Amino acid sequence: MTEVVTYSRDGNIGVLTVRYPPVNALSHEVRSGLLEALEKGQADENAKALLLVCEGRTFIAGADIREFGKPMQPPSLPDVINAFENSSKPIVAAIHGTALGGGLELALGCDYRVAVSSAKVGLPEVKLGLLPGAGGTQRLPRLSGAQKALEMITSGEFVGASEALRFGIVDAVEEGNDILSVGKAYTEKAISEGWHLRRVRDLTDKLTAEHDSTVFDEFRASLQKKAPNLFSPFKCVDAVEAAFQLPFEAGLEKERELFMACMQSSQRAGLVHAFFAEREVSKVPGLAAETPVREINRVGIVGAGTMGGGIAMNFANVGIPVRLLEARQDALDRGLAVIRKNYENTAKKGRITAAQVEERMVLIEPTLNYDDFGDVDLVIEAVFEDMGIKRDIFARLDEVCKPGAILASNTSTLDIDAIASATRRPQDVVGMHFFSPANVMKLLENVRGEKTADDVKATVMAVAKRINKVGVLVGNGYGFVGNRMLHKRGAEAVALVNEGASPQQVDQVLTDFGFPMGQFAMSDLAGIDVGYRIRQERRKAGEDVPVSWLDKLAEQNRLGQKTGMGVYRYEAGSRAPIPDPQVDALIAEYRAEQDITPRAVSDQEILERCLYVMINEGARILEEGIAARSLDIDVIWIYGYGFPAYRGGPMFLADEIGLDAILATIKDFQQRFGASRWQPASLLEKLVAEGKRFSDL
Structure with missing residues (x-):
């Protein structure tokens, strides 16, 4: 028997122990070991019941990602679960940590389930474009009922032990950290009380009680609103519905048929790429894994506006004290009031308690005095995009902050080296570009300057993880990665409108593609003023940035949602964009001024121009070393800009479309719209000539 799964007997309990760190994943060795240990338990005449338990910090947390994309070696997981379900002796699964995916499916193949109070269970396969393929869609609803099974399987979200108990997914929840002791006590109870075999497949109470097709129709309708472009969630609904319409074995066959349909979907490839890319970005090329990190125990933030307040919340959420600085008391009070309101809204939704609201507010200490930053380990400047103001702030921070304190800017576009030059410690200066709303968005684009020390780079990447962000380290240059590509797309979107498209047509094409919202x-x-300020800064720096109708909107104080009107208008209390004839008139006036005769623009042209301008710029970013890998760009766009994860990111999508096809279209655009604007990136041309992809770099 393999050493990753062992069998032993404790009194009259046969104990099957999985020890396959770090997460006891269902590798080939584990699957084989489980079957061998089960056979030993069945053959042990002195074992009255069997206990499945895992060593380490968790129960089985799913498939072994090292086997992704490789042929499945027997035994398959369904075969293992079938053997457990048909055991001649009752089996108790003792759950701690997380029981996820195939781990939960295996636990559902056992007769009874006991969990410690801190445990969580879930079926997250949908996040990889799949559905549970080892009976999860057939067994879970037999315990939880249709509604809860649909919620869990289509969202992939985990549920805690107490909620799992309430819905019958586990049979008991116990306190304690020693999972073996908890499992043994529960199994002894099962033996002493003569509990019988109880196969989940045979339970039908929830099936007959909820055999009503409306629950499935209503759930599909809700998915059409929440995830209209996704493939696998709808297949998940079909699979769960099969549990209510078909005998168990036929239901398993239907689940397998739907699972294979998901496997063959292009969305699965994109989601799997996004899954692995998110894990890979934390490994920074050229930065040794053993690079030391600096201690971050207290943080200072300059600016209590929307960004500064949101950044402060990230640290308070994980128990790190924050000093929040503003120039004026009224601005400080306003910022703290917004933070409190955000926390109280979260509490109203039941996500945190009223006590946690107060605990987090206490961690955010307001100040008007830079001298209060004397003992902080990290300062993040979060004022608006003005190089002069930022340099003044960093010069002041240089005076008051202790040696070794990291000085970070939340700038979204400006030169980190120019900011660092205002200090005597450029090695301690770095960019930490949060995305709005900073307390919600997962991306943190960390920007290395020319002189940023390696331990500073390692520290800000560690901080990202600590505050539950996806950190990506990029190089310094206008707009870094995300905004540099966004501004190219924005300019192309404006050009499309200039030529004859409407803002709503451009936005509709992008949302149909899968973005949560369009460019405009x-x-x-x-805020229209954000882009306006950036363009003004570039003009001040001597760049040739033409004035557009967007600038005219800003000058008319049409700043977007915050003023109730921008490219669109907004009803009070609503975020729904409404096309505005006044903007149409302004655009028509601009076209006349520029002597542009509007033409019909197809949706396909809009999509290609908006996507390919990003991909071409992404190639330049790779060429220049601003991003080390194409997957860095993909992660930035998925987590910072809402690029649909099921499409894998812009550079992954480019590889899927074919770089030769993209290059040919870009060359066509170059002839039609201008040599400089659509100059193909030399890296793109090189890869096409060599028959390579971005992922080959």
Whole structure:
């Protein structure tokens, strides 16, 4: 028997122990070991019941990602679960940590389940474009009922032990950290009380009680609103519905048929890429894994506006004290009031308690005095995009902060080296670009300057993980990665409108593609003045940035959602964009001024121009070393800009479309719209000539 799964007997309990760190994943060795240990338990005449338990910090947390994309070696997981379910002796699964995916499916193949109070269970396969393929869609609803099974399987979210108990997914929840002791006590109870075999497949109470097709119709309708472009969630609904319509074995066959349909979907490839890319970005090329990190126990933030307040919340959420600085008391009070309101809204939704609201507010200490930053380990500047103001702030921080304190800027576009030059410690200066709303968005684009020390780079990447962000380390240059590509797409979107498209047509094409909102609705959300200030800074720096109708909107104080009107207009209390004839008139006036005769623009042209301009710029970013890998760009766009994860990110999508096809279209655009604007990136041309992909770099 393999050493990753062992069998032993404790009194009259046969104990099957999985020890396959770090997460006891269902590798080939574990699957084989489980069957061998089960056979030993069945043959042990002195074992009255069997206990499945895992060593380490968790129960089985799913498939072994090292086997992804490889042929499955027997035994398959369904075969293992079938053997457990048909055991001649009752089996108790003792759950701690997380029982996820195939781990939960295996536990559902046992007769009874006991969990410690801190445990969580879930079926997250949908996040990889799949559905549970080892009976999860057939067994879970027999315990939880249709509604809860649909919620869990289509969202992939985990549920805690107490909720799992309430829905019958586990049979008991116990306190304690020693999972073996908890499992043994529960199994002894099962033996002493003569509990019988209880196969989940044979339970039908929930099936007959809820055999009503409306629950499935209503759930599909809700998915059409929440996830209209996704494939696998709808297949998940079909699979759960099969549990209510078909005998168990036929239901398993239907689940397998739907699972294979998901496997063959292009969305699965994109989601799997996004899954692995998110894990890979934390390993920074050229930065040794053993690079030391600096201690971050107290943080200072300059600016209590929307960004500064949101950044402060990230640290308070994980128990790190924050000093929040503003120039004026009224601005400080306003910022703290917004933070409190955000926390109280979260509490109203039941996500945190009223006590946690107060605990987090206590951690955010307001100040008007830079001298209060004397003992902080990290300062993040979060004021608006003005190089002069930022340099003044960093010069002041240089005076008051202790040696070794990291000085970070939340700038979204400006030169980190120019900011660092205002200090005597450029090695301690770095960019930490949060995304709005900073307390919600997962991306943290960390920007290395020319002189940023390696331990500073390692520290900000560690901080990202600590505050539950996806950190990506990129190089310094205008707009870094995300905004540099966004501004190219934005300029192309404006050009499309200039030529004859409407803002709503451009936005509709992008949302149909899978973005949560279009270019112009996003401008309204961020504030038209944000882009306007950036363009003004570039003009001050001597760049040739033409004035557009967007600039005219800013000058008319049409700043977006915050003023109730921007590219669109907004009803009071609503974020729904409404096309505005006044903007149409302004655009028509601009076209006349520029002597542009509007033409019909197809949706396909809009999509290609908006995507390919990003991909071409992404190639330049790779060429220049601003991003080390194409997957860094993909992660930035998925987590910072809402690029649909099921499409894998812009550079992954480019590989899927074919770089030769993209290059040919870009060359066509170059002839039609201008040599400089659509100059193909030399890296793109090189890869096409060599028959390679971005992922080959």
